Amino acid sequence: MSTRIVIIGAGGQGLVVADILIAARMREPIEVVGLLDDDPTRTGQRVLGIPILGGIGSLPDVPHDAVVVAIGDNARREQITRDLEYRGVRLHIARHPFTSFASDVAAGPGCMISAGAVVTPGARLGPGVILNTRASVDHQSVVAAFAHVSAGATVGADVSIGERTLIGLGASVMSGRRIGADTIVGAGAVVVHDLPDGVVAVGVPARILRRVGQAG
Numbered sequence: 001m002s003t004r005i006v007i008i009g010a011g012g013q014g015l016v017v018a019d020i021l022i023a024a025r026m027r028e029p030i031e032v033v034g035l036l037d038d039d040p041t042r043t044g045q046r047v048l049g050i051p052i053l054g055g056i057g058s059l060p061d062v063p064h065d066a067v068v069v070a071i072g073d074n075a076r077r078e079q080i081t082r083d084l085e086y087r088g089v090r091l092h093i094a095r096h097p098f099t100s101f102a103s104d105v106a107a108g109p110g111c112m113i114s115a116g117a118v119v120t121p122g123a124r125l126g127p128g129v130i131l132n133t134r135a136s137v138d139h140q141s142v143v144a145a146f147a148h149v150s151a152g153a154t155v156g157a158d159v160s161i162g163e164r165t166l167i168g169l170g171a172s173v174m175s176g177r178r179i180g181a182d183t184i185v186g187a188g189a190v191v192v193h194d195l196p197d198g199v200v201a202v203g204v205p206a207r208i209l210r211r212v213g214q215a216g
């Protein structure tokens with residue numbers, strides 16, 4: 001019997017997850033039932049042929065076994081995931097078949113792993129983590145809950161990335177570095193020094209531009 005999955009969020013990340021799950025059907029017995037999104041103008045539209053069935057609140061009316069919370073904003077993804085978990089909803093890991101995970105990699109519920117992602121031995125991914133296209137996480141690194149490693153980003157060995165942190169497109173984090181929670185590493189940056197919680201850092205080597213939430 002196949003696992004019936006509902007995708008929560010029909011924006012860009014919802015499209016990415018729909019694509020991942022369609023590809024994953026070659027390895028896993030899954031059925032993508034539909035997407036739910038709180039933008040009422042999206043109801044009735046389709047994403048890669050999969051229908052948008054209504055708002056998130058209509059989940060109890062949609063027969064399903066598990067969901068993937070496909071919302072790009074890290075804090076919002078966490079909030080919606082926690083709320084659904086509280087209501088007993090099961091989270092599915094959306095993993096594209098063209099990825100490489102060492103046999104001992106631990107990935108939390110609700111992770112989304114795009115094509116080309118590589119995760120080497122001893123690495124750990126918290127719940128709701130996004131590893132985008134061609135992102136790599138080297139051995140013994142920890143990517144905490146609801147963090148996002150963007151397309152083409154490279155995370156060295158024994159790195160720690162805090163909760164809800166975004167590693168931007170093509171950025172690199174050198175081995176052994178610690179990055180706090182709610183931090184943004186800009187596209188193309190190279191993280192050479194540890195970074196604290198809640199900062200925006202850019203450049204090579206990455207330097208703190210401002211605190212998150214402060215005007216640029």
Ligand SMILES: CC(C)(COP(=O)(O)OP(=O)(O)OC[C@H]1O[C@@H](n2cnc3c(N)ncnc32)[C@H](O)[C@@H]1OP(=O)(O)O)[C@@H](O)C(=O)NCCC(=O)NCCS
Pocket residue numbers: 150151167168169184185186187188189200201202203209216
């Ligand atoms: C770092 C970032 C968050 C800054 O955004 P912002 O606060 O809106 O910053 P601004 O665009 O106002 O730029 C502020 C300054 O930083 C510079 N800057 C912005 N992003 C930069 C980057 N990635 N690398 C180097 N410099 C950067 C700008 O050129 C500007 O410099 P200036 O004042 O000398 O002109 C954003 O540019 C970024 O890289 N985000 C990551 C996006 C990403 O990879 N998303 C992945 C999911 S698709």
